[in-house]
Amino acid sequence: MSLPRYQELAQTLSQRIQAGEWAPGERLPSLRELCTAERLSMATAKRALELLQDQGLVQVRPQSGIFVAEPARAAASGRAAESAVLPEVNELRHLRERMLGLMQLAEQPLPVALQMAGPSAALLPAEAMARSIARLLRREPALLAEGAPLAGLPVLREALAERLRQQDVAARADSLLITQGATEALSLALRALTQPGDKVLIESPVYFGLHQTLASLQLQPIELPCSAESGLSPEAVEQALQDWPEIRCLVLTPNFQNPLGALMPDEAKRRLLRVAEAHELPIIEDDIFGDLHFGKTRPRPLKAWDRDDRVLLCASVSKTLGPSCQIGWCLSERHAKALAGLKLSASLGGGALMQRLLADWLRDGQYEAQLARLRKTLAAQSARYVQALRRHFGARVDVQQPPGGMLLWLRLARGVDSIALLKQALPLGLSFSPGTVFSAQGRHAHCLRLNIGRPFDEEVDQALSQLAALLPLAPGSRR
Template sequence: MPSRPATRYQRLAQDLTLGIEKGEWSTGERLPSLRELCLTHAVSMATAKRALETLLDLGLVQVRAQSGFFVAAKPAEEKAKAQGPDLQQLHHQRERMLSLMQLAEQPLPVSLQMAGPATELLPTEAMARLLTRLLKRSPELLAESAPVAGVLGLREALCERFAALDVAAKPGDLLITQGASEALSLALRVLTQPGDKVLVESPVYFGLHQTLASLGLLPVELPCSAEGGLSPEAVDQALQDWPDVRCLVVTPNFQNPTGALMPDAAKRRLLKVAAAHDLPIIEDDIFGDLHFGPQRPRPLKAWDQQDRVLYCASVSKTLGPSFQIGWCLSARHAKALTGLKLSASLGGGGLMQRALAEFIRDGQYDAQIARLRHALAESSDRYLQALHRYFGTRLDVVAPSGGMLLWLSLPRQLDSVALLKLALQQGLAFSPGTVFSSQGRHRHCLRINIGRPFDAQVDQALSGLADLLD
């Protein structure tokens, strides 16, 4: 009896398998999206999806949430992967986040590559007492689901804090999210469609580039100066050159990775430019509370009279990774944002949101911010003193006025990924500059996290790093 001819999805699965075997896609590389497969192979979305699921069943690919299908490692490659991250993946945009996370999992003496405070700077004991008290009083909170928009008490507490920054907000305008990354992703999804152009700073947080890629968006990079951040005039010129740009993503307060603080006058000019071009703005203010001076800088949203700014932030940098609680504030887009979150992650658990609301209302959050700000300011001074001592004129760095990051510019001929490879042998990790651009720029730069308090071990690591330049 003749064999039944292969179906369309089986033929597509065979073609993809052959491509993997020929090396068209290497281990860890992302396969074409469902949309791309539909276009290039003239198949339906259902056919493309079933073909990829076939490869998944065969162990040839693996799925990464909101990123797509990636070529799975062979057993020998998995063994090598367990021994440490492949630094060459830092050159590939879609692999950067995973590579840096793997690097963070390595038992290194001095890990300065991720942006976060050390455990000893977090209010772990105070939060443990608060959670114990909440659960003793209401054990049913362990089974509570938060509303999609977030626990009302938390939204009210946050709106009170916004008012102190001259940001007018109502609880109904505010959406609680799973950290700042989800807030930024939802804001982008509200404003754009796949294939759209988005203005971004350069350098900029590598996670933003990964989010843009996963949404099929095209970044248009504009220089971000460590002295003053993004130039409103550069935005104006870019909008004349690319009138089809859909939105701007910007971090005016202590930008990641440069630490730049945009002056208030520049913030106002940026809003005027945006109004002239009818450009929506997504503001990331995740480091805004961590100022070293006496007064917290106001966000761009404080001058927004047209509800043009979608304001995003999180408490993960002040309370630690267990509090992946963020938000997106926008009266104009509140309904659309909530609808997208409903399809993405629902509301999550209510316990941590209620704990955060109480932590804010009883003054413990302000006390934690004050302690953390003091520690980071001291840390910044000590790191900078050591860097100038060991690197001398080979280093260009601007002292930040807040945040927890230092952006180091080294001699132009330097390759920071190659430098990282050597530094790892000495037990030091940092983030190479190339991961902060979709175009591979800033290869002679690197970012270090000063959220780890300066000590003799850090001092020795920075001295050893300087020696590698000789």
């Protein structure tokens, strides 16, 4: 079936922009010129322009014309780093201080801040979201004052369920609970499955926020080593269950694990489920990075092979649409009622406006368009970061380019203290997450995590060069 005429024009112009016919910041033909050249009506040309705006490809400057969009750049200077009130990084060695310390660090005006896991504002569709919100409010101004039902707007739950079914997950809208981001989804899932004092099996290294959540719920983490190549080993899980039969549940991220970026192979996912079934072990799956694959096909969640509703699937759009869209969800038919009851005591239903925005974007393809742009950018940035790290660090770093996500895990020489290294890097305007914060036991001290959601540029390259200069030379090498 042929596309509508305005979509054909938008597609043609998009291809010409991507081919470099017009450079970023260059003026495009006017609407009148497009109408004449393409023999179109003004209304058709305007619709094509709106579509290109929503895709973030063009910008309209009043009384100036239409221009190819340029990536936004934060103009941070060295003075910003000097004026920053830097936190006491040694506090990151203490489990209960880590999350607060890293959040305080994120609030500092550092030129190269790479410690949090999120995309730069330049990679987010802020203008398109603003236009969508404006259109929504023009039609339904009451949305600004409306709250969503406890479980979330039905239209959003159905749109998410349909998207999950496309990933081979048996999802029903009434089994989905909308949450205030993935952190709340994970917390509710843990509360539904455990009691204070219970043991919970987790990956190591693992996202520092999970450690904070476990500590707040008075749960005991059992850490299992996780491979950067294939994630958590099903055989290691089976051995752990034999050693600690009282373990209540497993929490893991099979797709682009945080911080390793590991992708668990499909066969390992199937084996893991067989182990869980044999031991009647519930699993909480965090799939927050699953949409950010660099290959052609999205990896299926572990939940896709779940036939007895053993897996509670949690995710969010905060990594793809930004922190202003803190919408997450938890999928579980078996525990749906318990999860909703727990949410009632936590955060109620939230606002309706952003849920409606996400539902509309899921249905009209704008969310998929944003994902396609973000995946392409992150894949390119990942390669540039890895190349720069290998160029500056040489044999002193072990780093692999992940198949998705927005994180790089660096292994340095044994004996390196990444918290001490961070203390040296902060006055230079560079921040990162030291490896120690990814373990309750203080492991991975010689490692660190970088966020590649910040566009790679000369400033980043120089910062990585300065970081490398802080480390001792590898045997046999020269400065």
